[in-house]
Amino acid sequence: MINQLKKNEFLYFGLRNKKLVVGLAIILIFLLLAIFGPVIVRNDPFAYVNPMGPQPPSSEYLFGTTFFGQDVFAQFVLGLRATFLVGALGGGLGTLIGILVGFTAGYRGGIVDDVLNALTNIVLVIPTLAVLLIVAAYLEVRSVFTEFIFIGLTAWPWAARAIRSQTFSLRTREFVDLARMSGMKSLKIIFSEIAPNMMSYLVMTFILQFGGAILNAATLDFIGLGPTNTISLGLMMQYAVMWGALLLDMWWWFIPPGLGITAIVGALYVMNVGLDEVFNPKLREM
Amino acid sequence: MSLTVEHLIVYYQTLQGNVKALDDVTFSIADGEIMGLAGESGCGKTTLGYSLIHLAPPKRFVGGCASLDGEELPIHNTVKMNPFRFKKVSIIPQYAMSAMNPTRKIGKMTAELLASKRVAYKSILPELLRRLELVKLSPDVLNMYPIELSGGMKQRMVMVLSTLLNPSLLIADEITSALDVSTQKAVSEMLVEFRDRHFVKSMIVITHDISILYQIADSILVMYAGKLAEKAPTETIINAPRHPYTKLLISSLPEVGVRCFERRLKGIPGNPPMLLVPPKGCRFRDRCPLAYAKCLEEPPFIEIEPGHHVACWKETAQHA
């Protein structure tokens, strides 16, 4: 009964929270664009549809055309798919590993905690982009799949740290001691006592990982280490700069992808703040 | 009269509505009097204590007034209240053990606090050192960080700090709740000593533990669900209470040396009412074994003997 009340309470406040609603709306718009855009759009994003080469936005080409006469809008909506995929999967992987490491370290404590903590700090300190650059450079064929694996494997320390400290504080609470004393197995305690109380926190951690993964992917793409078999927003920016969009003032080629990323990640962050307010009664404004 | 409070009404603003935390509270304290403020959790005693020094959102001032040493206490106005704080009215908070800035040496923090209240640290230092000695704290404490002190030491430091400028009214909010029994005794005795040495004039000691009040309070004010139930000198409250709630409260206290074979310790069955929409009439009606028809009307807080106020129809019927 309490859980039901809680859910209703969250729904009530959630719908009234401006940040959450606006953030979610923006994400949904882009998501719909990503899912249905490539289906609706007439042009193949890779086809050289415009014999005139690069052209500013017009009624025929919503976002103009690239140096080679490709439809920027078509590329944009397809690129959104890659961006969302990498973000969700990379963020998901990062959160998953973070949960594994964080929960274990926070719950077990002692030497397990020390070792895991050391591991987390090491991965955290190494500028992972440099490692990724080097690793990704060897793979001749790269896909969204490999990209999200990389990102997930290097982004987890942030999630692990946060989850560890939360687990720490929850572990010492009385209801956990009760469960332990009644003979519940550790894994069961983690899943049935600690996790539900951390649900909100886990959701917020995932959102942050999602945003971070998108940014990381964009950076990798831009350096030239993005997927080789499709287009993404970061790749669009790479091509744009590579083919002189900067110097030739082809602003319509690089502004939409960057704007798209900023909008999506920004919406995610704002949504996160809104979620925090919904879950945390103390933050709600009167 | 040192402190007079008249018809004080304070609400808590919540998203579900206004919680009527303090509903028409009137009482007074004499110079040098230590008044205990007792009651169950949620009865409004902490709200009352804080309202007298820091009435800020989510608390909302609705009506009433207070005066200290004949001067009006502008509790409804946070800004106007500021000159009174620390100097005339002071508080030892419940969270005394974490009340000091962890990254500032205690002496430095004290100096900065005093400076902000236009008191020169140098001039008050000798007195500060005397008081530290009184509570058995070494003067080295001033050069330490809060984390270097034990819980009890921090508490004593905060007690010294709060009373440093000799306030007329000191509010002690549940300061013994987190302590073991022997420390409780020491701290309570310290409070009395502060009063005896005129560091403070009058005191309100908020606690749910009546046994402490028995030791140190001159009078006790019992609150229930945002309203006053009974106020009387300590002896009277303990030995001859008149309000049904007080009687039940006292009888539910274990006595030292009494073995409870013959009668079981009685708690008070039931729960206090929710104050969002308080019940009509006497708030104790639902749990009171003596309730009758008249209790649907709110009983006034009447003085039935000199210095003894009760809010109960059964008791005040003859005075009505």
Place this chain on the structure above:
Amino acid sequence: MGRYLGRKILIYGLTFFLAVTIDWLIPRFMPGDPVTNMLARVSVNSDAAAVMYDYYSHIFGLDVPVWQQYINFWVSLFHGDLGKSAYLFPTPVVQVLLRAVPYDLFLLLPSILLSWYAGNHFGAFAARSKWLDSTASPISYILTATPYMWLGILLAWFFGIVLDAFPVAGAYSFSLRPDWSWVFILDVLHHWFLPFVSLFLVGFGGWAIGMRNMIIYELEADYSRYLEALGAPRKLIRKYAFRNGLLPQITGLALQLGVVVAGALVTEVVFSYPGIGYLLLAGIQNQDYFLIQGCFLFIITGVLLANFAIDLIYVVVDPRTRLGLMGETA
């Protein structure tokens, strides 16, 4: 304190060892090898090619067993010898890198420190009033959500191309030679400005948000409530809240270094700024083992040193670590 620092040093030592091993390992798994690539540029008949291959293999130390190469690597590391760059043969890698380091420091240090300082103060300032907060927060969120390279591109395009007010490539004009004249210095600053602003803005947003949250948290702490109850002025309470909120921001700085390095790398690519990031990319594109190794080594050493410096500062600033009563804050 000794325990705290000792622990940190141990972790850093371990990290360094791990990083160097990774550094050495990874280029070895690259398809092709630098000698073959080098030789591919020069067309020689196969006999001559074989001799040259042996010769260069020997120079690069590639003709000994792998485990010996690993040991040799550590040995030469301690001699400060990072090999010769194949891409810029025969310049020693160390020399190539040392030429780039000043540019990186020149770009990174001001932008990191200034964005941290300004961002923190701005965040604290924004936490003062609801009105300020509701305007400042969205801006900060947008800034921190902006990918580094896109901001760089935007700035380069708008101020460099559209307004033609700033140059968009290189560290200084190709027509000038480095010297200490005013002309040169101004030119360097002119080239430096846009990449600096780009790095500064993104960092600024992040710090502002972080500090704002910390201040709100500190203002609700017990010590703040106590001071408020005793009637201390807002200024004093804010001062304490700010100082206490700054502490986690210092550790945050250490943690963000990896992110900032990545951002700088990407910014250097946009502006063709000759820093280590730029060199790393060139090394990868030209499959220059030693340059890649050297770049990574410099980066990791820099980050570890910076981390250690920040840890030292933290010990000075937070009395709790000094008294050894607070375990790990980082």
